[in-house]
Amino acid sequence: MMGKQPRGALVVFEGIDRSGKTSQTNLLNGALSARGIPSALRRFPDRTTPTGLLISSYLEGQKNLSDQVIHLLFSSNRWEATSEMKETLESGTTLIVDRYAYSGVAYTAAKGAADLDWCKAPDRGLLTPDLVIYFDIPTSVAASRAEYGGERYEKVEFQEKVRSQFAKLGEGDKRWAIVDAARPGEDIHEAVLGLVLEAVERAKNEPLREDLWVSDY
Ligand code: DGP
Secondary structure, three states, X not given: OOOOOOOOOEEEEEEOOOOOHHHHHHHHHHHHHHOOOOEEEEEOOOOOOHHHHHHHHHHOOOOOOXXXXXXXXXXXXXXXXXXXXXXXXXXOOEEEEEOOHHHHHHHHHHOOOOOHHHHHHHHOOOOXXXXXXXXXXXXXXXXXXXXXXXXXXXXXXXXXXXHHHHHHHHOOOOOEEEEEOOOOHXXXXXXXXXXXXXXXXXXXXXXXXXXXOOOOO
16 A cells, blocks of 8 residues: 655745746746756735735735734634644655745835834644745845835835844844755756755655744744
């Protein structure tokens, strides 16, 4: 009889706006497929769900919501995807996720409206990533990229604050890997692929955990 399918890895990409996550996640997905490793992409916020539509109109500046309300909506948007993500991972597919709860904390904390514990609380107990790849890039480099400035958070001074919140979040997190995202795309891809292939192997022998920020909370 065939043994149980080893689970896929949960790989999360984080970084400030225009740090290059979206193009690198697409490249990574292609590279994994080429190696016969089942993988799928997902991004947060998922703007297609009811919470996602509200989030989208907030980001586009059509709707104003308090810092607390929008924080909880972003968190809900992740929680509503959890059971589907779990099924995907358990079926052996590696999930490549463009933004997750770390963005949730970094963007709200950057507003100065709430402390880190409050920001982390709603996402506590989400599926725990096997690897978080943080795309580190100077704010000035990100800001010079195409289409920057269109949405609510795309302002250099604010992104600077988000960047320092991300740095704080990564400290002491053993799942956190920092990738210099100001380099040429090919070099970034190579670094990312190395980290992900390692995580895919590791995940085969480790149970899927649903304790984000529970043990170190
Ligand atoms: P993106 O689709 O990756 O461009 O993200 C849209 C914007 O929303 C971007 O400025 C980052 C921000 N963002 C993503 N996730 C969260 C979150 O959980 N909370 C807050 N406050 N902002 C977030």
